[in-house]
Amino acid sequence: MISFKNIPNILSLTRVVCIPFLILFFYIQHPLSYLITTFLFIFASITDWIDGWMARQYSLQSKFGTFIDPVADKLVVIAIIILLAVELQDIIFTICSIAIVAREIAILALREWEAKNERPNIKSGYKLNVSTIGKSKTFIQMLSLILLLLSRGFNMQIWDISIYTAGIYLFYLATFTTIVSLVSYIFKLEI
Numbered sequence: 050m051i052s053f054k055n056i057p058n059i060l061s062l063t064r065v066v067c068i069p070f071l072i073l074f075f076y077i078q079h080p081l082s083y084l085i086t087t088f089l090f091i092f093a094s095i096t097d098w099i100d101g102w103m104a105r106q107y108s109l110q111s112k113f114g115t116f117i118d119p120v121a122d123k124l125v126v127i128a129i130i131i132l133l134a135v136e137l138q139d140i141i142f143t144i145c146s147i148a149i150v151a152r153e154i155a156i157l158a159l160r161e162w163e164a165k166n167e168r169p170n171i172k173s174g175y176k177l178n179v180s181t182i183g184k185s186k187t188f189i190q191m192l193s194l195i196l197l198l199l200s201r202g203f204n205m206q207i208w209d210i211s212i213y214t215a216g217i218y219l220f221y222l223a224t225f226t227t228i229v230s231l232v233s234y235i236f237k238l239e240i
Contacts, residue, residue, distance in 0.1 A: 054109050056109070058113055061121040064122065065121050067089050071093075074086040090194060090198055093125045119157060119160060123153045130146045131150075149190070189226055190226075199216075
C-alpha cells in the first residue's frame with residue numbers, strides 16, 4: 050500500500066523507470082519521438098524538484114530517499130548526456146560531457162563516503178549538501194538538455210539564436226558551473 054510518506058521515494062524511483070523509455074524514444078524514428086523524449090526528461094526534472102520539496106516540507110526524509118534521490122537524478126542526466134554525445138559526435142561537447150559525468154560520479158562517491166561514517170575530515174562540521182552553485186548548475190544543465198532535446202526535431206529561434214545554439218552555450222555554462230561546484234566541494238574537505 051502506498052502511503053503519503055513514501056511518495057518522495059516513489060517519485061525518485063519513477064525517474065529511474067523513465068530511463069529505458071528516454072532511450073527508447075530517443076532512438077525511435079517517428080516525428081513525435083523527440084517531443085516524447087523531451088517531455089519525459091521534463092517530467093523527470095519536475096519530479097526531482099517535487100520529491101525534494103515534499104521530503105523537506107513534510108519531513109519525509111528517509112535513508113533510502115537520501116540515497117535514491119541523487120542517484121536517480123544523476124542516472125537520468127548521465128543517460129541523456131551520453132545519448133546526445135553519441136548523436137552529436139562533437140569533441141567539445143564530448144569533453145564537457147565527460148567532465149559533467151566525472152563530477153557527478155565524484156559527488157556520489159563523496160556522499161557515499163559520508164553516509165558510511167567514514168567521512169573525510171571536513172572543515173567546520175561541513176556536510177555535503179547541495180550548494181547554491183550546485184543548484185544553479187542543475188538548473189542550467191536541465192535547461193540546456195531540454196533545449197538540445199527539443200532541437201532534434203524543432204528548429205526554433207529564441208532572440209535570433211537557434212534553440213540548438215542556445216542549448217550548446219548553456220551546456221558549456223553548465224560544464225563551467227559543474228567544475229566550479231566540484232572545486233567548491235573539494236576545498237571544503239581537509240585531505
